[in-house]
Amino acid sequence: MDKKEEILKTALKLFVEFGFHATPTSKIAKEAGVANGTLFHYFKTKEELILVLYSQTKTRLTEYMYTNASKDESLELVFKTIYTNTIEWAQENKTEFYFIQQFSTSPFYGLISPEEINKQAKPHLDFLRDGIKAAVIKPMPVDLLYTLINSHIAGINQYLSSQEFSTAKQKKIINESFQLLWDMIT
Amino acid sequence: MDKKEEILKTALKLFVEFGFHATPTSKIAKEAGVANGTLFHYFKTKEELILVLYSQTKTRLTEYMYTNASKDESLELVFKTIYTNTIEWAQENKTEFYFIQQFSTSPFYGLISPEEINKQAKPHLDFLRDGIKAAVIKPMPVDLLYTLINSHIAGINQYLSSQEFSTAKQKKIINESFQLLWDMIT
DNA sequence: ATATTTGTAGACTGATTAGTCAATCATTAT
DNA sequence: ATAATGATTGACTAATCAGTCTACAAATAT
The missing domain is CATH 1.10.10.60 (Homeodomain-like)
Structure with a gap:
């Protein structure tokens, strides 16, 4: 293959x-x-190639997000790990991450079944629901929360890609922007 | 014409x-x-049509953003007006807003000259710089701030478009999400 | 009135495109 | 060994595409 x-x-x-x-x-x-x-x-078709490419790439990102996010840790730490993982993956796989965004804001996205979209989002939404139940995260619609977090990450990633930062500087930005996000949702 | x-x-x-x-x-x-x-x-070409379409649409959005944002008001109020205007415009011109996003995350975006990009962003960056100087907004790179705000707005808009909300409910969401954003950056 | 420019039309073209097909080649199963 | 299955090829095609061209109409300038 x-x-x-x-x-x-x-x-x-x-x-x-x-x-x-x-x-x-x-x-x-x-x-x-x-x-x-x-x-x-x-x-079979060019379209199928595009769709497979998206599903595969999106799945890879989703899987990477949860690496080392052991459920034993505090909610904040788990969340931070997921957050950091995502940005790390995006920075190390810029082309892939950009492709996901390009695809998501194109008419092709409408061809992805609601089931697949839900399947991808479910672990994240469950996590956020837990956070609200535990009275750590502010009570608000998880969909809104999810969208807000995603957008925030997209923004940070765009900023990190716009210039060349040293690894140290990059880490600092990630830490500080995490704090902004965390304070916003808790 | x-x-x-x-x-x-x-x-x-x-x-x-x-x-x-x-x-x-x-x-x-x-x-x-x-x-x-x-x-x-x-x-002259299909590409030119696409580029003109983007510039025109982006300009319209930018112009609308500052309507009724009189500089006499408090920084927070001016910022809130701009924020609300943007989301209103996006909701009332969904196709146009979606087009801007679609274009921005496509290779066509690379064809827009840095001058035009800077020209579009300048008023916003100036505004944010004023806010930092006035010790209202947290001191951080304005580019980062700008990206963060933009992403936030894109997120809220996505959420508002994902379901049908009553006008009252919509206003409530906008107000509350503004507060989240404002608290985050001040 | 006449000349000149500008707008509009739609048939046309050469290049390009997604996708097919018949024919090999490689691998595995029997 | 032999058969069967799947992988690979690249020439081919029918359709489509961006862009051109010629002709004419309308408006504007002289």
Whole structure:
């Protein structure tokens, strides 16, 4: 399954660089070093390729978010770990993160089933509900909370990507902006 | 200049509904009720049409943001007016707002000159700098502040668009989320 | 009135596109 | 060994695309 991976990897890169509109399948195949037909062997249509790419990438991010977030710790610490993980992943996988955003604000997003969207969001919403029940997080609609947190993270990430920061400086920004967010929601 | 407006209006709608990749100029012309050649009379290329559409729409939003934000009022009140204006505009011009987001997270955004980006952001950054000087807003990089505020607004707007709220409920959400943001940055 | 520019039309084109197909090649199962 | 299955190829096609061109109409200037 080496070629399939190569196609996905190349497609991701080209979509981010040139956009969906200006990335022909022929270019993807060529740059991936496979024949035209091979692409369509693995993906029935260009659209399917795009959708698979999104689901896969989004899943990878979601999985990474919860690494080392052991439930034994305090709610704040777990939340901070998830927060930090997310920004770290975004910084280390800029193309992937940008692709997720590009996809999410495109008409393609409407093709993702509500089930899949809910499935992706569920762990986060559950976590926030726990936080409210424990009277740590302010009582408000979890959907609103979730959107607010996501937007905040997107913002921080945009800022971190806009300039070159040293690792130390970067850590400082992440810590401080976490505190802003945490104070806002608790 | 009726037809030019019609082309822009139709293009906006179609780009949001189908995306850049799946909106041929022929479809825009047809739905706008003009001939194919007319579109290219007003816009040299499809790309130019897209760029003009963005600049125009972004300018309209920026102008609307400052309506009734008289500098005589307190900083908080001015900021709240701008905040409320923005969300109101976004809610009343959902297609336009969505287009701005779609464009901003697409490779087309890279074609906007730094001058134009700075020009659009300048009034906002100046305002924030004043707020910091007046010791009202927390001292931090204005770029970070700006990004954070923008993201917050995008989030609230997304939430407001996700469900149908009554006008009263909507106002309540806007007020409360403003308070969250204001507390966060002051 | 006449000339000039500007707006509008839509048929047309050359290039490009997504996707197909028939034919090999590689791998695994029998 | 032989059969069967899946992977891979690249030439091919039918459709579509952005953009051109010629012609004419309307408005404006001289």
